[in-house]
Amino acid sequence: MIDTHAHVHDKAFDSDRDAVIERARAAGVERMIVVGCDLTDSDGALACARRYGLHASAGVHPHEAKDAPEDLASAFAPFFEHREIVAIGETGLDYYYDNSPRGAQQRVLRAQMRIARERKLPAIFHLRNAFDDFVAILREEWRDGMRGVIHCFTGDALQARTYVEEFGLKLGIGGVLTFKSAQPVRDAARAIGIQHLMLETDCPYLAPVPHRGQRNEPAFVTETAAALADLLALDLREVAEHTTRTAAALFGLG
Numbered sequence: 172m173i174d175t176h177a178h179v180h181d182k183a184f185d186s187d188r189d190a191v192i193e194r195a196r197a198a199g200v201e202r203m204i205v206v207g208c209d210l211t212d213s214d215g216a217l218a219c220a221r222r223y224g225l226h227a228s229a230g231v232h233p234h235e236a237k238d239a240p241e242d243l244a245s246a247f248a249p250f251f252e253h254r255e256i257v258a259i260g261e262t263g264l265d266y267y268y269d270n271s272p273r274g275a276q277q278r279v280l281r282a283q284m285r286i287a288r289e290r291k292l293p294a295i296f297h298l299r300n301a302f303d304d305f306v307a308i309l310r311e312e313w314r315d316g317m318r319g320v321i322h323c324f325t326g327d328a329l330q331a332r333t334y335v336e337e338f339g340l341k342l343g344i345g346g347v348l349t350f351k352s353a354q355p356v357r358d359a360a361r362a363i364g365i366q367h368l369m370l371e372t373d374c375p376y377l378a379p380v381p382h383r384g385q386r387n388e389p390a391f392v393t394e395t396a397a398a399l400a401d402l403l404a405l406d407l408r409e410v411a412e413h414t415t416r417t418a419a420a421l422f423g424l425g
């Protein structure tokens with residue numbers, strides 16, 4: 172399996188990172204995408220990926236948009252010389268926390284979509300309470316051949332259909348799927364079907380049941396995979412095969 176969204180370079184893992192990666196591999200999570208959230212954090216993600224033989228992304232999270240470099244394309248260009256970097260992001264809009272002004276979030280999102288387009292890289296999107304504005308920007312910036320994932324998808328079936336059918340996006344399914352309150356996400360996953368879904372943790376955040384509230388880690392992808400298998404009446408093996416194939420194709424992992 173592939174954990175398509177892991178912040179294993181986060182300081183939450185400083186005391187036992189070797190063991191965390193080892194546990195992931197022992198659990199069948201052989202590959203991970205270490206996701207960066209700003210320039211410095213993306214450096215950390217890349218260094219972690221190089222050290223452990225993982226993949227990484229580089230980008231600016233909407234929370235950090237207010238501090239993003241003016242010329243984003245130049246600032247991030249050096250990252251794309253490293254074969255570990257397989258995506259741009261995470262980028263997007265977060266109107267729940269509004270940690271950056273919405274205008275800055277939108278500017279930085281558009282800039283990263285253009286980098287994704289020019290570099291022919293998939294984009295990793297973070298969305299919260301911003302569906303309408305995000306889709307409006309997608310309609311302006313998205314072109315045929317572009318690829319991406321809505322990471323930690325928490326919308327409903329209608330939103331899922333828009334992402335998948337209009338833009339060909341994939342949905343990243345994480346621990347939220349196992350939360351009692353997440354019926355809309357389960358309905359969406361069922362409506363969309365396994366071929367458009369990928370597994371992720373977003374660790375150290377959002378641990379699935381039965382680890383909810385604890386530090387999340389890539390090995391826990393197995394809990395989400397089991398919940399997804401249950402939901403879609405598939406074998407665990409089928410869930411692993413489908414999601415791995417989808418992730419390998421999206422991120423060009425071969």
Ligand SMILES: [Zn+2]
Pocket residue numbers: 176178206261373
């Ligand atoms: Zn994340």
